[in-house]
Amino acid sequence: MNIHVYTVEQLRPRIIRAIQHGNHEWKYIMEACRADYSLTQLNTAIKQLESDGVIHYVEFLEGYYLS
Numbered sequence: 660m661n662i663h664v665y666t667v668e669q670l671r672p673r674i675i676r677a678i679q680h681g682n683h684e685w686k687y688i689m690e691a692c693r694a695d696y697s698l699t700q701l702n703t704a705i706k707q708l709e710s711d712g713v714i715h716y717v718e719f720l721e722g723y724y725l726s
Contacts, residue, residue: 665697670704675725678714683722 665673670692677691685705694701705723708714714723 662696665694665700667700667704670694670697670701671708674704674708678723678725683724688723
């Protein structure tokens with residue numbers, strides 16, 4: 660069993676790719692990025708992408724979308 664902890668820099672392009680492929684909810688983004696053991700880094704990467712204006716959260720659709 661391989662356990663891999665990803666860095667924030669590794670997760671940023673994975674998050675963008677996951678959203679492009681239709682994974683808009685947090686749990687589906689986590690699964691697509693295979694970030695089971697990198698939850699803190701995943702949260703940080705999502706917040707960085709939001710602050711950079713790359714993605715945004717749409718509340719009524721309950722998911723993240725590319726800006």
